[in-house]
Amino acid sequence: MMNDFSTLISAEHISKKYGHKEILSDISFCIARGECIGILGKNGCGKSTLLNILSGTLSPSSGKFFYQEQNLFQYPKLFSRYIGYVPQENPLMENLSVFDNLRFWYAGTGKNLKEELTQGILEKFGFYHYLKYPVSKLSGGMKRRLSIACALAKNPPILLLDEPGASLDFSCKEDIKNYLSFYLSCGGTILLTSHEEGEIKLCNRTFLLTERTLLPFSDEKEGNPFNKTLFLERIKENS
Amino acid sequence: MNWRSRKLFVYLQLQLKNAFLFVPKIFLIFVIFSGLLFGIGIYGNQILSENSSVEELSIAVVFPKKDYLSSMTFSFLNKMQSVRELLTFVPMEREEAFEHLKKEDVFAVIEIPDLFIEGILNGSNVPAKISLSEKHSLENILFRNLLDAGVSILGTAQAGIYAVDDILFSYQMFDSIPEMEEALNQIYLSFTLNRDTYFKSKKVGLTDHLSTIQFYGVSFCLLLILYSGMAIDNFFKENVSFEKSITREGILLFFSQIIKVISLTFCYWILLIPCFFISSFFPDIRIHLPHLSISFYFLLFPFLFSVISFFYLLHEISQKSNNYILLLCALSTIFLFCSGGIIPKQFLPSSIQKLGLFLPSSFWLNYLKKIILHTTTLPILFSCLMLGSCFFILALFLHSFSNHK
Known part of the structure; x- marks a missing residue:
């Protein structure tokens, strides 16, 4: 697969095997700058595995993953520079404060971080009054926000999110949706897995991960990234 | 400073902060268990002070045939007041004597050579052969x-x-x-x-060159430090997702875990400094720590490192917080008992004494004794670091294995 000029990231023939068991097979796709891509699929179909591979936390059995012209599997150190990742489980240090967690993930100094929290992208998250709070005392929604903020603390061009709104209440889901919209409006690129209709509506395109491979899913005729009936039909067809 | 080094430095700072957040809990455990262990110490002291546990010593004596002079001499010795209070010489045949020694009914077998008494009188002094029990x-x-x-x-x-x-x-x-x-x-x-x-x-x-107070002071401190591990049950509890995320940042599992262990070791070390500093102002305590100096504090660091690594290993074995606390309490008490830290090992059955030799608590007790007596050598210091490293590597192996699973 050749990378055209607008393509920001592209995956080529990514496969993952655990022993003889194949989890992912020949996954290929391209994402342009500023796009929001959703990956749909049943529970346990390999969405998190795919995101773990694309974020650099898991090695693939084969395949290539390009950021512009650089194959990130060959330069794993570049993953943290270009890709912010929010896994399903919040990657936070529970005993430490909100500020400490942000400080760890932030690329600049502590002073710059405070500026970022009042003026930059992190300002949107409204953590300024909670900076000294231990993470363990935060609600599930706040922890999720903090995880996203930590992933964005380095201002990466791409954000991967694994079910960002799972098990959160309606208002938290709305907040998270708003942060993601803001990130997209700032020129960011998002790849997310989700079962939430609201989150999927943010996406320009969707893919369905089924039978270990990724298939384009968007209802292009209607321009709807998530057609529930179509989704259920496709799942039925493949099961 | 490059990106990775900076990340490591920030991580170290945060882990130090994380470790110091446990200080109130550690302090609370210190206070609770101090009372309990103080009681054990006093009880142990009473055991040591009582002489009732000392039995009369039976010594088998094997005489050569028809050596009436030797047998008369030992019968005379048996009647002497000062000898009678401690020993009883029992004449026996050689095979019978060694059988009794094996069964530990007698403490020694004295084999009298021919012309033993004549030898003493004429100055040739033929030595008697004395075989001692292994007990x-x-x-x-x-x-x-x-x-x-x-x-x-x-x-x-x-x-x-x-x-x-x-x-x-x-x-x-x-x-x-x-x-x-x-x-x-x-x-x-x-x-x-x-x-x-x-x-x-x-x-x-029974206390290996230590005074009774020093002996129980060492046991007290060791058990207190081991029990204080209960306070840090959450310290090693790691969010797998966080671990994977920091690996992406270039902080390998080895570095992230060694930083945690060293941070906690440093926290304990810092906690002990004011304790010793305050205690040095009390003459009653100072007298039992005659070699209290700056080197004393530095020698505690490898000891604390091995103890914290031990906590880490227990945490990895038990996986869950409750299991960790149960395992820590049980092992600390059992280990210290078998190593002769609660009751001197001479009072313990020989099988437990032998088992105690292989327990880390025996090493730690010995190490602390050597610090107090100011006889720590470089190989002992190195062994302590090695013990800590072994615990750490084993724990790291279990950690990565469970993550992989």
């Missing part, structure tokens, strides 16, 4: 020390008599020799029976 009981230690005292004083007495003999010979004062020998024998005999003189310089005890 490390209090009685055995006493007997060994008594024997050492006897041999040492007898040797000194003989050397003194022979030296004066030689001088009198060289000055041709032949007539004075019998008179002088008689006088010296009298003096030495009175001196030999006075065991106080020997034990003034030589200490016989």
